[in-house]
Amino acid sequence: MKITVDRDRCVGSAYCLRIAPATFDVGDDGIAVVLDAGVTGAQAAAAREAEADCPSMAISIDES
Amino acid sequence: MTAPLADLVRVEDTRFYDDRQFAVYDRMRTEAPAYHYEPLDVFLLTRMDDVRYVSTHPENFSNASGLTLNQLRMAKASATAAFERFNEPDGELVITKDPPRQRALRALMSQSLTPRYLQGFQEVLDGFCRDLLDQAGDGAPVDFVDSIAAELPLYVAAALMGVSKVDIPLMKSWVTALEDLTRMTSAADLEEPGQRFDELKRFLRDQLERKRQAPGNDMISSFLASTLDGSPTPDAIVLAHVATLMSNGGTTRLLLGSVASFLAGDPDLMELVRADPDRLDAVIEECLRLMPPARGFVRTATADVELSGVRIRAGQRVYMLYPAANRDAEYFDNPDSFDPGRRQGYGHAAFGFGTHFCLGAGLARMEAKALFTELISRYSAIRLAGVPTRYEHVQLNGWATLPVTFHR
Numbered sequence: 001m002k003i004t005v006d007r008d009r010c011v012g013s014a015y016c017l018r019i020a021p022a023t024f025d026v027g028d029d030g031i032a033v034v035l036d037a038g039v040t041g042a043q044a045a046a047a048r049e050a051e052a053d054c055p056s057m058a059i060s061i062d063e064s
Numbered sequence: 065m066t067a068p069l070a071d072l073v074r075v076e077d078t079r080f081y082d083d084r085q086f087a088v089y090d091r092m093r094t095e096a097p098a099y100h101y102e103p104l105d106v107f108l109l110t111r112m113d114d115v116r117y118v119s120t121h122p123e124n125f126s127n128a129s130g131l132t133l134n135q136l137r138m139a140k141a142s143a144t145a146a147f148e149r150f151n152e153p154d155g156e157l158v159i160t161k162d163p164p165r166q167r168a169l170r171a172l173m174s175q176s177l178t179p180r181y182l183q184g185f186q187e188v189l190d191g192f193c194r195d196l197l198d199q200a201g202d203g204a205p206v207d208f209v210d211s212i213a214a215e216l217p218l219y220v221a222a223a224l225m226g227v228s229k230v231d232i233p234l235m236k237s238w239v240t241a242l243e244d245l246t247r248m249t250s251a252a253d254l255e256e257p258g259q260r261f262d263e264l265k266r267f268l269r270d271q272l273e274r275k276r277q278a279p280g281n282d283m284i285s286s287f288l289a290s291t292l293d294g295s296p297t298p299d300a301i302v303l304a305h306v307a308t309l310m311s312n313g314g315t316t317r318l319l320l321g322s323v324a325s326f327l328a329g330d331p332d333l334m335e336l337v338r339a340d341p342d343r344l345d346a347v348i349e350e351c352l353r354l355m356p357p358a359r360g361f362v363r364t365a366t367a368d369v370e371l372s373g374v375r376i377r378a379g380q381r382v383y384m385l386y387p388a389a390n391r392d393a394e395y396f397d398n399p400d401s402f403d404p405g406r407r408q409g410y411g412h413a414a415f416g417f418g419t420h421f422c423l424g425a426g427l428a429r430m431e432a433k434a435l436f437t438e439l440i441s442r443y444s445a446i447r448l449a450g451v452p453t454r455y456e457h458v459q460l461n462g463w464a465t466l467p468v469t470f471h472r
Contacts (some may be wrong), residue, residue: 008167011421012174014408028181030174053410055417056121 002062003037003047009058019053020046032058069096074131076384078456081359086400089388097375098382106362106381107374110388110394111407112413114371118363118382119417125363125382126162127420132246132362136381156303163419172297173305173423176224176283185224189431192219193438194401200470205449208466212240213320216431217313222244224291225306226282227271235310238264242311246459268303269417283309303428310422318455318462319348320356323432326351326402326444328468336404338440346404348432349412356404357388358413359461386413387461445471 003023005016012030016023022043026032039047051059074080074089080088092099092110099108109115118125130136158169196215200206218232218239227235237260244257271284279285287302326347327334337343362383365376377380390412391399397406415422422428439446450467 003191009419011170011419012178013421014179014426015413017179026179028175028178030171030178053408053422055415056419 001037001039001044001047003034003051004060004062005032005034006058006060007031009056011058013055014053015053016050016059019050023047024050041061065283069099070102073099073101073108075101075385076103076137078458080456081224081454081458081461085387086391089385089391093388095393096374097372098376101275102373102381104133104140104381106133106136106383107371107376109371109382109384110392111372112389112392112411114415115384115386115389115413118384119354119413119420121359122162122166124365124367124369126366127160127166127361127363128162129364130362130381131159133383134246134249134458136362137249138251146409151242154298154300156301157304157308158265158423159308159420163298164245166419168292169301169305170419170423172287172292172301175290176286177423177427179426182426186430186434187208188223190433190438192216192223193435196435197438197442202472203469205467207444208324208468209317209321209463210465212435213317213324213466216320216435217316217428218310220316220427220431221313224283225271225309226280226284230266234263234267235313238319239311239313240305241320243314243457243460247457264307265303268306269299271306272299274303311407311423312427314460315357316424316428318355318460319352319428319432320435321466322351322355322357323348323436324446325452325463325466325470326354327436327440328347328466330402330446331445333402333404334440334445337436338444339459341437341440343404344433344436344440345429346406348429348436349410350402350404350406351432352385352414353396353412354400356390356412357460357462358386358414359459360386361416361420384413386416389413436461443470443472447471448456 002060010031014026014027017026018030023036023039024032048061051061069091088109095112097111101108128273156169158166161169196212200211214236218235222229222232240262240329241257275288284306287305290297311394337347360383362381365378365380367378369376393399395411415425433459449469452466453464455462455464
């Protein structure tokens, strides 16, 4: 799974951090970063949820 | 016989926004999802898809030519000059800009509101909540809005800005003045809030000077130390953003009042959160969805576009009606019911989407969570002690007064 955050789109809502804390963090610049793209199972499902809920559509997940 | 929509859609009239508004939105969503409101030549958007699309395409929908219906009304009456008076010439408010400039200005603020920064603030916030509830006391009726909901965000803003608590009553009057900006429809009406706004600017300039002399660990100091385009951020921009932070007090007040009213109106809900305080998060999201503190924002099309099959020409306006989008059955099952169990918790439009997503969203949620966590740990019930009154405002949504009693 390849997870990326588009820095130009990210608005620092921190939804991803709330939904999938194993995968995302928000840095001191207020922009989300990917901590661990290697998550599986429930954590991967949470990461997909974060992708869907991101209010600025800044997260993309490539399943391949 | 059903009335034509044109007779029902009275979005500039505060009386429109009672419980009957939702049936009108339901009709608009199916009959005319991009409804042309002729008096202001603005298209009213009621579908979540359209609200999301407009919010996430700033290249086609600009923030720079008005944000509220009263601004469009004033422009029609050639009163824009009066409205302009409230912005500093070089103030550059982030919400009135489009990318890429908007991104640079936003970065200045978002650095001060990161989750880590807010986490460090939790203890102070919890202390404020305890103080306010101590003051509200036991048994006797209190106006939840005036004594608690309006106060907490100002305590928070003062602490974040590094301003003395002594100035809170003044700040309260300025929040009202700022809210009047989006309510008034004639230049004459703006005169009085205008004078208070001038006071606010003097106060903030004074604070800027103090922080320049003796910087602290607060937002004004970090704004002053920040750079924009490689140079120190201009004072006018710092001032505009500090005022923005303070105005957050208004919408947070409305959110806190709405959570209190839902808890007062539904003893089962109170029981639910008392049994499991973590459910407060979902309860707060439902309050935001059903009663979004800001009802909507205007955008101006910068190119010819089509929304829900309706042609919108460059220069025409759209108005995103958040309470309507938040009850779109395409997005929310049983949209009119209060359901803290719903999965689509974050999908509502209360904080907007895209690049203008509310900068204070995290802070507002944190304040609501802290206040009601403390409240439900003390009391088993909130009850209405009188008839609440709605805030008479076209753009802002919530209670003006909410008389309640607390019960152990």
